[in-house]
Amino acid sequence: MELIVSIVGLFLLFWALSVLIELLGKIVAFFKPSRPPSQPNPRSRVSQQTHSRHSYPPGHQGTGKTERNSTVYRPNSSRSNSASKIVFTTPDMSSGTGSIVPDDELEGLHDAFSGEPVDENRILFQCMKCSVFYHEESFLVVKEMNESKCVCCNTVNIARFIRSNSTGGTDFTPDVVTLRNYKNYIGSVVTFEGLVHEVKESKRGSDYAVMFENKSWTKGFKLVFFSGSIKHVGGVDYIRSLKSKKVKVRGLVVNHEIFGYEIIVYRKSMILGVS
Secondary structure, X not given: OHHHHHHHHHHHHHHHHHHHHHHHHHHHHHHOOOOOOOOOOHHHXXXXXXXXXXXXXXXXXXXXXXXXXXXXXXXXXXXXXXXXXXXXXXXXXXXOEEEEEOHHHHHHOEEOOOOOEOOOOOOEEEEOOOOOXXXXXXXXXXXXXXXXXXXXXXXXXXXXXXXXHXXXXXXXXXXXXXXXXXXXXXXXXXEEEEEOOEEEEOOOOOOXXXXXXXXXXXXOOEEEEOHHHHHHOOHHHHHHOOOOOEEEEEEEEEEEOOOEEEEEOOOHHHEEEEO
């Protein structure tokens, strides 16, 4: 019995000591002065802000933008997103003429854009309003350069041609324009004839401009031949041979915000005559 009492007494003694130690710790912590929260170094912060605000790519310190050599002119065949979007005005709806051709006479029709005879063995597209036809290559150019607007009726309603659903077609004959009035036909396919003053070559040597006016590449009316189409129009020698000759061409009149008035030629069939 005395042994049990001794064990209980020791247990109570250890418990009392632990409680006393915990209490002393709290008392010391209560009277210890508190330390203010740490603050970032103001000079370090200013340094970081200054660095982030005035960081430039190598070779452009102090400019904040990429410098470009203004003396180099490079016409770009892609006319990609870096260039401003081409702006078209609404052409005269009476421009050109049309005639209905029966379904069994599609061989008498022509591509409304390029003027090529319609080839039923190629992928064809047709305007659902005025019934003119486009080869796939022409449709892609119309889609990119004329916002998918039909060059005949100016509506956006061109679809893949399915022979079984055909109700015939329309043959489109564009108006003939000159240097005096071509600006009135922006966004329209026309037939143009003029004297070539000069054949200009781009800085990179892969694109060509056949100039109908004695002006710079961006100021004068011209035919443009991009590198990807040169082999389809007869090659570089053929393009250069057009200088000082009268050329008759069929194509879409474009007024590009950077490159000016032009007709882009991608098929030799668009060149109707040279004299």
